[in-house]
Amino acid sequence: MSKTYFDETHCAIGHPKSTFMQWMLTVDHKRIGLMYAAVMFTFFFVAVATALAMRFELFAPGAQFMDGDTFNQAFTLHGVIMIFLFIVPGIPAIFGNIVMPLMIGAKDVSFPRLNWFTFWLYIAGCIIAVSSLWVGEGFADTGWTFYAPYSLNTGTNVIMTLVAAFVLGMASILTGLNFLVTIHRLRAPGMGFFQMPLFVWGIYATAWIQLLATPVVGITLILAILEKYFGIGIFDPSKGGDPVLFEHLFWIYSHPAVYLMILPAFGIMSEIIPTFSRKEIFGYRTIALSSASIAGIGYLVWGHHLFTSGMSDMAKVIFSFLTFFVAIPTGIKFYDWVATMYGGKIVLSTPMLWALGTLITFAIGGLTGVTIAMVGVDIHLQDTYYSVAHFHYAMLGGVAFLLFAGMHYWFPLCFGKMYSEKHAKNAFYLQFIGFNMLWFPMFIAGYLGMPRRYFDYLPEFQIYHQVSFFGAVIFITGLVYMFVTFYKGIKNGEKTTPNPWNATTLEWHLPSAPPPLENHSKVPYVDFRPYEYKHGEPVVKFDYVTMKRID
Amino acid sequence: MGHEYVPEIATDRDGNEYEVQGWQGDFYGGKLGFWLFMLTEVMMFGAMFLALTYYFSLHTADFVNASASLNRYLGGFNTVILLVSALTMGLGLLKMRVGDIKGAKLMIWATIILAIVFLGVKAVEWTAEYNHGVFLGLDALQSGNAHSKPFGEILFFGLYFTMTGLHGFHIIIGIGLMLWLLKRINANKVNQGHHILHFNIALYWDLVHLIWVFVFPYFYMIGAGDVTGGAH
Numbered sequence: 001m002s003k004t005y006f007d008e009t010h011c012a013i014g015h016p017k018s019t020f021m022q023w024m025l026t027v028d029h030k031r032i033g034l035m036y037a038a039v040m041f042t043f044f045f046v047a048v049a050t051a052l053a054m055r056f057e058l059f060a061p062g063a064q065f066m067d068g069d070t071f072n073q074a075f076t077l078h079g080v081i082m083i084f085l086f087i088v089p090g091i092p093a094i095f096g097n098i099v100m101p102l103m104i105g106a107k108d109v110s111f112p113r114l115n116w117f118t119f120w121l122y123i124a125g126c127i128i129a130v131s132s133l134w135v136g137e138g139f140a141d142t143g144w145t146f147y148a149p150y151s152l153n154t155g156t157n158v159i160m161t162l163v164a165a166f167v168l169g170m171a172s173i174l175t176g177l178n179f180l181v182t183i184h185r186l187r188a189p190g191m192g193f194f195q196m197p198l199f200v201w202g203i204y205a206t207a208w209i210q211l212l213a214t215p216v217v218g219i220t221l222i223l224a225i226l227e228k229y230f231g232i233g234i235f236d237p238s239k240g241g242d243p244v245l246f247e248h249l250f251w252i253y254s255h256p257a258v259y260l261m262i263l264p265a266f267g268i269m270s271e272i273i274p275t276f277s278r279k280e281i282f283g284y285r286t287i288a289l290s291s292a293s294i295a296g297i298g299y300l301v302w303g304h305h306l307f308t309s310g311m312s313d314m315a316k317v318i319f320s321f322l323t324f325f326v327a328i329p330t331g332i333k334f335y336d337w338v339a340t341m342y343g344g345k346i347v348l349s350t351p352m353l354w355a356l357g358t359l360i361t362f363a364i365g366g367l368t369g370v371t372i373a374m375v376g377v378d379i380h381l382q383d384t385y386y387s388v389a390h391f392h393y394a395m396l397g398g399v400a401f402l403l404f405a406g407m408h409y410w411f412p413l414c415f416g417k418m419y420s421e422k423h424a425k426n427a428f429y430l431q432f433i434g435f436n437m438l439w440f441p442m443f444i445a446g447y448l449g450m451p452r453r454y455f456d457y458l459p460e461f462q463i464y465h466q467v468s469f470f471g472a473v474i475f476i477t478g479l480v481y482m483f484v485t486f487y488k489g490i491k492n493g494e495k496t497t498p499n500p501w502n503a504t505t506l507e508w509h510l511p512s513a514p515p516p517l518e519n520h521s522k523v524p525y526v527d528f529r530p531y532e533y534k535h536g537e538p539v540v541k542f543d544y545v546t547m548k549r550i551d
Numbered sequence: 552m553g554h555e556y557v558p559e560i561a562t563d564r565d566g567n568e569y570e571v572q573g574w575q576g577d578f579y580g581g582k583l584g585f586w587l588f589m590l591t592e593v594m595m596f597g598a599m600f601l602a603l604t605y606y607f608s609l610h611t612a613d614f615v616n617a618s619a620s621l622n623r624y625l626g627g628f629n630t631v632i633l634l635v636s637a638l639t640m641g642l643g644l645l646k647m648r649v650g651d652i653k654g655a656k657l658m659i660w661a662t663i664i665l666a667i668v669f670l671g672v673k674a675v676e677w678t679a680e681y682n683h684g685v686f687l688g689l690d691a692l693q694s695g696n697a698h699s700k701p702f703g704e705i706l707f708f709g710l711y712f713t714m715t716g717l718h719g720f721h722i723i724i725g726i727g728l729m730l731w732l733l734k735r736i737n738a739n740k741v742n743q744g745h746h747i748l749h750f751n752i753a754l755y756w757d758l759v760h761l762i763w764v765f766v767f768p769y770f771y772m773i774g775a776g777d778v779t780g781g782a783h
Contacts, residue, residue, distance in 0.1 A: 110574045111584060177587045185580040189561045189569035211587055215594040223599070223713065230687035232709030233702075234602060238694045239709075240702025245605065249598055523571045525563040549564060 004416070004514040005030045012116045027112035028517060032119050033097030034414065040086050040094065041483075043126065047081035048476060050074050054455075055472045058465045061457050071455035072141035073156070077133070079144030080161060084168045085126055087399055088257060089175070091264040092210070093122070095406050096179055096203045098414060102507035103197045105188030105526065107518045110181040114174060122171040129164035132157040143453065145254070148235035148246040152227055159228055162221045169218045176210025179203055188506070191526035194285060197505040198530070201288040202267025205295040209260040213299070217253030220246065244309050251302035259298040259326075261395065263291050265402035266333055269355050272409055273337045275503040276352035277344030278536040283336040284529070290329030297325050307378045316375045323373035330366055334359070345536040349501070350424040354405030357432045361397030365390060368443065383453075385464075386446030389439045397435060404431075404482065411489065412496040416513035419489030427485055430478030437471025504538045505530050511544040522547040578747050585751040589758050596762050599714055603769060606706045613703020618774025620685075621711075622676060626771040629672050633760040636665035644753045650743040656736060659729050662756065666726050673719055677712075687712050711770050718766055721759050728752050 011025040023031060054074050057066040066074065101109055109115050133139045136157040142150055146165075151158050183204050187196065196204075224246065226232050233239035235246045266287075274281040281287065303311060303319030311319075337359065346352070368390040372378045381387060412418050442450075445464035450457060457465070498515075499508040511521045524547040532539035541551040556575035560568045574580065607614050643658030677686070684691050685708055690698040692705050699705070732752050735741040741748050 106574070108574055110577065110580050112574065173591055177584055177591075180587055181580050181584045182574075184583060185572055185577055186574060189571060190563065211591055212594055215591040216598045219595045219598045222717075223602075226713055230709075230712075231693060232687060232713055233692070233694075233705045234606075234709055234713075236694075239692075239705045240606075240610065241706060242605075242609075245602060249602070252598075523559050523561045525561040525569060527563055548562070 002512050003516060004512060005517050006514060008517050010112070010517070012113050025116070027108070027116045029097045029101050029108050029112070029115060030414070030515065032115055033094050033099075035119060036089065036093040036097065036122070039123065039126065040090065043081050043085045043130075047078050047086065048479065050078040050081075052472060052476060054078070055465075055469045057455055058457070059469050061459050061462060063456065066455060068455050069141060072143075072453070073139045075453055076140050076143055076161075080129060080140070080165070083144050083257075084165050085129065087261050087395060089122060089168070089172060090261065090399065091268065091403055091406065092175055092179065092203055092206055094403070095199070095268070095410065096175070096206075096264065099410055099507045100179065100200055100203050101182060101186070102413075102510070102515065102519055103200050103505055104183065104186060104191060105506050105520060105523050106182060106186035107523075109178050110185055111178050115178055118171050118174040118178070121167060121174070125164045125168035125171060128160055128167060132160035132164070135160060145250060146221070146224060146246075147250075148224065148227070148243040149237060151224060152236060159225055162225050166218050166221045166225075169214045169221070172210050173214045173218075176207035176214075179207040180211065183207070188523050188526050194288065195526055195529060196288075197267075198270035198281065198284070198287055198291075199264065199267035201291050202264040202270070205291040206260050206263045209256045209263075209295050209298065213253040213256040213260070216249060217257075220249040220253070223249075244306065244311075247306055247309055248302070251305045252299075255302040255305065256295070256298040258394070259294050261399045263294060265399045266291065268402045268406040268409070269337060269358065270333075271503075271505065272351045272355045272405055273340050274531040274533070275409075275501050276347045276349060276355075277341045278347070278502070278533050279340055279344035280529070280531045280533055281336065282339035282342075283332070284531075286332050287336050290332045293329045294326060297322065297329070301326060304373055304378070307375055308382045320373055320375045320378075324370065327366065327370050334363065349408075350419075350421055350428060351405050351409035351501075353425060353428050354401055354408060357428065358398060358401040358405065361393055361401060361432075361435065365393030365395075365397050369394060381446060383451055384446035385442040385450045385452055388452045389442035389446060392439050392442075397439070401435075407486070409501070410507075411486070412500045412513060413498075413507060413510075414514060415490050415493070416496060417489055417493035418496045418500065419485050419493055423485040423488075424482065427478050427482035430481060431475055432478075434471050434473070434475030434478055438468050438475050439471070441465075441467045441471075498544065502538055504532055504540060509542045509544060509547070520547055521545055524548075576745075581747040582750065582754075585754055589754060592758055592762075596714075596717075596765075599710065599717075600765065600769070603710050603714070606703070606710070607773075610701075610703025610706060613701050614707050615774045617700075617704040617707035617711075618770060618772070620683075621771050621774070622679065623771050623775060625672055625676050626767055629669050630763065630767050632665050632669050632672070633763050636662045636669070637757055637760045639665065640753050640756045644746075644749055647741075647743065647746050647749050652736065652742070655749070656733060659733055659736075663726055663729050666722050666729075670719060670722060673715065707770075714766055715770070718759070718762055721762070725752075725756055725759055728755065 005028055009022050009026045009028045009031055011022060012027050013025055016022055016025060023035065026032060053066070054071065057064050057071060137155045138157060140158045140161040141154060141156045142158060146158065146162065183200060223234055227235050233241045235241045235243050237243060270281060270287055301319060301323045303315055304323045307316055372381050372387060372390060408424060441464040445461050450461045450464070496513055498510050498513040506524065509524070510519065521544060524542060528540045539551060540549060542548070543550050556573060558573055559571040561571050562568055639658045639661040643655045643662065646654035646658060680686055684698065690696050691700050692708055693699060694705070729752060732741065732748060735748060
């Protein structure tokens, strides 16, 4: 059997003999992507466990086994891990690395050694973040947003968390930079921007956000650190500083950051829907350009986080109005996906199930976002469980669900084996039901006035918290089930061919599954569109050795 | 890695051949990557200039007064030093391009010396300010004591030390990068045919001096007129 990327690799420094060192020093984009996945999901489960602990606390009113301060640290830990360690790097670091170069027919990313360095920068950030649990006065209790002036006054270990977020931000910037240059420079001959698969478009739009927005939050965190150490005054009202300025600078990054999370996820959706509908995607250009315009509009809407923080009415109206605009390109994508399925030969494999589930959950997440974009409604719903539910429907029910979809979709590509479809589908249904049971009651509780980030509540909210709790248990059961299915697939799944889904994009035209070290045996010439199907069969066929078309 | 890289050829259906761009030896790609990195620096300093402008609009008179107390001669001298260092850096790159390795190294050394002079002057300035009781952590920049300066001046000096400090940090990084560049030139890893590293470090140095070109008027020159700045 031919060698795959599991058997051999290029290294950043020297040629180590041991397999372990080969993994640690690898510059191969596929290996780096897999390592990101392993680290991220480890932290993901830590954050899930923290969330479950909070659900236990909230099962009944009053303090059960966690006091208020611990609860504050718990939701901060949950937020910091989920945002900075998991979902922001998430899809770009995992699938941007593993499949993006394959999709454009490149041998690797533009700066492979920088990619390796970035991975270790990410690990350093993770270590700093998590070690602050045991250093000093304990983990930060500010929430993941570190709002001044509380973050400046609290005795907990905010500085380490800020440093960690800065280092992780650097890693994110360098990933984006690497991908931008890769997409500009390393596309196979013949592949113009409008012949790229849509996932690559998602990564491209994301990379611009990573590049342009992250430095702003980076310097904001630095300023907060300097404020805490030296008292420069910039966010400290006792010296004339303005804490609301912190919120502005923070959200100038952190709002585009949610589009940074969702755009590559939309890219995964745009891969899965045509493949499993066996039909060319409807409105390729509109999907590609809507990614770009979401990235653009996303910069101009940060003020909607500050409707209750003190801002002129005119600014509120403008930010509210601009926020509605995000719904337009998103809506275009939704219609395009649905139109793609219309008249297609739909195959209900697990990735497609996840994509369809996400169409529902993200529609709820997105539309509830439009309601809180309205100034008047937001005054009522700000900082309630309604926002919490909206955010989790959009992020967990959008980004994470599509990440899971991508994991099922590209699993045979990464490992050359197949998981059990039956178990994977069961896991999907469990999670889908658990997810809705977990979050939907929060819309109602929030609408009735349940505030977020409280460890205690009035007795009338108990029913919602208890339904949520059982939803959480079902959801986590499904989650564990899914990972066990993956594990069994890796251990002793059936071997697959390089293209088990009858997909059309270049990452499925490899000589072997899993792919060899330097990807395609020869770089193909691209004179076709990414999703060409005829009568439910892929149009373009390659000889995987010479990479010449044989259709 | 990639020194004997031979580009692959892709062939289309009519037999036409196309050279494939690899990541190895991609001068344009290296340039693009570094330009993008410069963009992140601009965004980072941009956010601080935004904060500076905001507080200037709130505390105009205080800012002008605080600015008047800075030493414009030393600041101006440093501006000239940085501009000349940008010139030597650029000349060094030109010499590298025509293959004059010795001249290029000389120019890089000149840039390093000018950078050290800049840091020396900066140190003199900061020391003088420290002796006047104006420094991060000293009473004058804390609130609620007998020596406290007004809000606007506290903010001015907070941002002054932050931004010139961060800029100085970039100068130090730049000196390190230039020393590394010299080492690579001596090892013949950077030469006429392969000088992307030199090009990017020159680009970096241009950005460092460009930031100073904005920092200087914003901090030193706004108080250059009447001490009250005409605010009354």
